[in-house]
Amino acid sequence: MSTDPDLQMILADIRQDFMVNTRDKLDDLEEEIEAIRMGADNPEQHILEIKRVIHSIKGAGGSFGFPTISKVAHGLEDYLETTGDVSTVTADDLTVFINTIADILMAGDEPDHELAHMMLRSLPTGRRQSGVRALDKGSALMLMPRGVQRKIISQELAQLGYKVSILEKPVEAIDMALTLHPDYVITTQALGPITGIELAWSLQMFAVTRDVKVAVITADDISDDMLESLPPHTTVIKKGPRFSLELMNFIRKGEE
Numbered sequence: 001m002s003t004d005p006d007l008q009m010i011l012a013d014i015r016q017d018f019m020v021n022t023r024d025k026l027d028d029l030e031e032e033i034e035a036i037r038m039g040a041d042n043p044e045q046h047i048l049e050i051k052r053v054i055h056s057i058k059g060a061g062g063s064f065g066f067p068t069i070s071k072v073a074h075g076l077e078d079y080l081e082t083t084g085d086v087s088t089v090t091a092d093d094l095t096v097f098i099n100t101i102a103d104i105l106m107a108g109d110e111p112d113h114e115l116a117h118m119m120l121r122s123l124p125t126g127r128r129q130s131g132v133r134a135l136d137k138g139s140a141l142m143l144m145p146r147g148v149q150r151k152i153i154s155q156e157l158a159q160l161g162y163k164v165s166i167l168e169k170p171v172e173a174i175d176m177a178l179t180l181h182p183d184y185v186i187t188t189q190a191l192g193p194i195t196g197i198e199l200a201w202s203l204q205m206f207a208v209t210r211d212v213k214v215a216v217i218t219a220d221d222i223s224d225d226m227l228e229s230l231p232p233h234t235t236v237i238k239k240g241p242r243f244s245l246e247l248m249n250f251i252r253k254g255e256e
Contacts, residue, residue: 037091126158
């Protein structure tokens with residue numbers, strides 16, 4: 001069915017407005033980043049403004065035909081969360097995110113799947129507390145609610161050298177996994193519409209995520225029935241005193 005020419009024109013104008021507005025926002029972000037580069041006395045305020053502006057870009061990108069822009073913006077939010085301390089955030093890292101969004105806008109169209117994957121995988125990872133970047137070991141996708149545990153786990157993974165993508169909805173996690181092709185997925189069992197184990201089975205449906213290693217975190221006792229229901233490459237980890245140790249063992253085992 002053909003689209004009304006007037007509607008096509010309206011949609012094109014709206015999309016153009018998004019591109020112009022986003023370029024303006026990138027200019028604003030560059031000013032904030034330059035202030036950080038020059039050693040501003042109040043870097044926290046500049047980081048807060050970067051978070052505010054990038055969040056608005058993330059929310060709008062997918063609505064106007066640029067889902068990869070939303071994912072790059074999301075990546076910048078993840079970088080800021082996993083880097084941990086404002087003193088270890090670098091202007092050079094932030095600039096990579098901004099330039100990646102600018103490159104997509106300059107092209108004027110959403111990149112194809114292969115290029116989007118390359119763009120996301122090349123974004124900076126969080127830095128160590130010393131400010132030195134850890135060796136790039138791959139990527140990990142976390143599907144967990146906001147909280148202290150998520151922050152601790154994501155920062156530990158970043159310290160080890162993993163690019164961490166943090167999501168809160170299963171559909172968004174599957175979409176990101178299909179683009180990013182993560183090495184690990186770490187999720188809670190209680191997700192709402194589906195369970196963590198069901199998410200692991202969902203990833204088995206796609207060739208690009210079939211071999212991803214999945215850790216499902218649960219507060220419940222691990223039964224034989226639960227273990228028998230696990231898809232390949234999936235581990236269940238119970239919350240408790242040994243939780244952090246078992247999670248790190250899961251990661252190290254996957255590196256072998």
